[in-house]
Amino acid sequence: AQSVAQPEDQVNVAEGNPLTVKCTYSVSGNPYLFWYVQYPNRGLQFLLKYITGDNLVKGSYGFEAEFNKSQTSFHLKKPSALVSDSALYFCAVRDEPGNTGKLIFGQGTTLQVKP
Amino acid sequence: DAGVIQSPRHEVTEMGQEVTLRCKPISGHDYLFWYRQTMMRGLELLIYFNNNVPIDDSGMPEDRFSAKMPNASFSTLKIQPSEPRDSAVYFCASSPGTVGLLDTQYFGPGTRLTVL
Numbered sequence: 621a622q623s624v625a626q627p628e629d630q631v632n633v634a635e636g637n638p639l640t641v642k643c644t645y646s647v648s649g650n651p652y653l654f655w656y657v658q659y660p661n662r663g664l665q666f667l668l669k670y671i672t673g674d675n676l677v678k679g680s681y682g683f684e685a686e687f688n689k690s691q692t693s694f695h696l697k698k699p700s701a702l703v704s705d706s707a708l709y710f711c712a713v714r715d716e717p718g719n720t721g722k723l724i725f726g727q728g729t730t731l732q733v734k735p
Numbered sequence: 736d737a738g739v740i741q742s743p744r745h746e747v748t749e750m751g752q753e754v755t756l757r758c759k760p761i762s763g764h765d766y767l768f769w770y771r772q773t774m775m776r777g778l779e780l781l782i783y784f785n786n787n788v789p790i791d792d793s794g795m796p797e798d799r800f801s802a803k804m805p806n807a808s809f810s811t812l813k814i815q816p817s818e819p820r821d822s823a824v825y826f827c828a829s830s831p832g833t834v835g836l837l838d839t840q841y842f843g844p845g846t847r848l849t850v851l
Contacts, residue, residue: 654839663739663826663842664778710778722791723840725778 622647624713626726633701633733641696641729643685643711653694654712654723655685664710670694681705701733739843741827747849753815756846758827759808765832768840769802769812773823784810785832817850824848 623646633639645651652671656664668679675687685696694711711726740759748754760767768783782792787804795802799818804810814821824845830838 656842661844663828663844664840665842666839669839722780722783722794724780727777 622651622713622724624711624724624726626709626711626729628729629727630730630732633731635703635733635735636700639698639701639705639731639733641709641711641731643694643696643726644692645694645711645713646692647713651687651692651694652714653685653687655679655683655694655696656710656712656725658708658710658728660707667696667709701731703733703735706731706733739827739829739841741825741843741846743846744844745847745849747851748817749851750818751816752850753813754817754821754848754850756812756825756827756848758810758812758843760810760827760829761841762808763831764829764841766830766838766840767804767810768828768830769810770826770828770842771823772826772845778826781812814848817848819850822848822850 625644627642654669655667657667658664667683668677668685670677670687678684683698685694687694708728708730710728712723714723742757765786769781770778771781772778781794782802783790784804800814802812824847826842826845828840828842830840
């Protein structure tokens with residue numbers, strides 16, 4: 621069965637510093653990986669996804685993520701954090717396309733960027 | 736485009752009452768998803784539709800929960816009877832379907848349900 625783990629409940633970063641939000645996954649076939657962000661009292665917003673191709677994926681708002689097959693990881697990164705990046709971040713994974721495939725979300729990581 | 740529209744935004748009801756949550760997906764999207772978010776269980780997929788047909792409802796917690804999609808522009812999630820443990824934020828999402836289930840999902844603002 622596919623699963624995704626976000627090992628940190630919260631990440632604290634000072635504004636201007638680089639940030640990393642970790643995600644590891646487990647699937648039986650090729651993974652399809654996503655990052656979503658949720659601002660307070662809002663629905664989730666898509667940031668980026670890895671389907672195939674380059675291991676470094678660039679997404680919205682200056683975020684990027686690196687797919688590492690050997691470490692089964694898909695960490696979200698940003699070179700310079702902004703206070704406005706403070707939000708709840710979800711990693712999600714699904715297995716090979718199929719009629720009954722689902723997107724499985726991690727528990728979420730709260731990112732707190734301090735001025 | 737207005738995005739995914741959900742109503743109501745907040746619902747407070749008493750145990751035993753029927754609750755109906757509504758969703759209007761983005762026009763032209765072929766997939767519609769219902770999720771539930773709680774502190775304890777995180778974000779869970781309840782059910783999803785493709786072209787108005789329910790494909791996977793294995794996440795629906797009990798028979799008290801039911802979902803329908805009578806047409807491409809409207810879906811409902813009904814809880815009857817409601818219980819306090821159903822208190823959560825319920826999200827509806829839709830996706831275009833151009834690459835099937837690998838498409839980006841677009842989420843609505845959610846309905847915060849409180850069952851007293």
